[in-house]
Amino acid sequence: MKTVKLLGLLFLAAFVVSGCAAVAHIETDETVNFSQYKTYAWTESQVQDSVQKRKVSDLTERIIKDAVQVELEKQGWVESKQKPDVLLAYDVLVEKSIRDQSNPMFSRPFTRYMFNPYSGRWFGLHYPSQFLGYNNFSQEVREGTVTISMADARTEKTVFQGWATDEMSGRNLTKKDIQSTVRSIFRKFDTVKR
Incomplete structure (x- = not known):
């Protein structure tokens, strides 16, 4: 199994290096x-x-x-x-x-805390990052x-x-x-x- 992983890493490294030429x-x-x-x-x-x-x-x-x-x-x-x-x-x-160039832009993830009056506890709602579009620029x-x-x-x-x-x-x-x-x-x- 280790040989398969090593060969996979070597193949990936060769692919990356050849892509840079x-x-x-x-x-x-x-x-x-x-x-x-x-x-x-x-x-x-x-x-x-x-x-x-x-x-x-x-x-x-x-x-x-x-x-x-x-x-x-x-x-x-x-x-x-x-x-x-x-x-x-x-x-x-x-x-x-x-x-x-074009870089993708994402919103920041955040957590919103709310109070549940029925249980008397605070709980958090997690909002994941969302795709907002692309930031296009010339260099x-x-x-x-x-x-x-x-x-x-x-x-x-x-x-x-x-x-x-x-x-x-x-x-x-x-x-x-x-x-x-x-x-x-x-x-x-x-x-x-x-």
């Missing part, structure tokens, strides 16, 4: 056989922050490249400066967005979109593009945000390769 979208060239690719190299990327119109730091660039490298190494790919199979590029876009959030593009080095045609948008946990893209987004994109890449 950014939803990735991909586009691929259907005519390409991805198993022929084993090496890659980076190209120049366009990085922009639409909120403050500034270039993203070199630290963020290194974090993105490291996260992609980890995912590609899992696939058996190697970075090569000489005659790579594919060229990789990334784009980052950080922008403000409005999210509409400004910052969203970060990371796009990974892969082009065939010989033909220079884009063969894969994956992107994911997620709400940022702070003012800037954090290492955790970037790694989660890149992982989401390459989870979809795994399904393309098969």
Whole structure:
């Protein structure tokens, strides 16, 4: 019985964690056989922050490249400066967005005391909370979109593009945000390769 409870808790934890990941979208060239690719190299990327119109730091660039490298190494790919199979590029876009939220509102439960003149005692009537409706409001959030593009080095045609948008946990893209987004994109890449 304890094993069933433990497995249930593990399943619930996995479900909650997977629900927190950014939803990735991909586009691929259907005519390409991805198993022929084993090496890659980076190209120049366009990085922009639409909120403050500034270039993203070199630290963020290194974090993105490291996260992609980890995912590609899992696939058996190697970075090569000489005659790579594919060229990789990334784009980052950080922008403000409005999210509409709706929270349910309930009245407070209370107890009303009354005197019963026939029994000569006080008794309490409990009134439970009642649903009053929804409190609707808008909240400004910052969203970060990371796009990974892969082009065939010989033909220079884009063969894969994956992107994911997620709400940022702070003012800037954090290492955790970037790694989660890149992982989401390459989870979809795994399904393309098969």
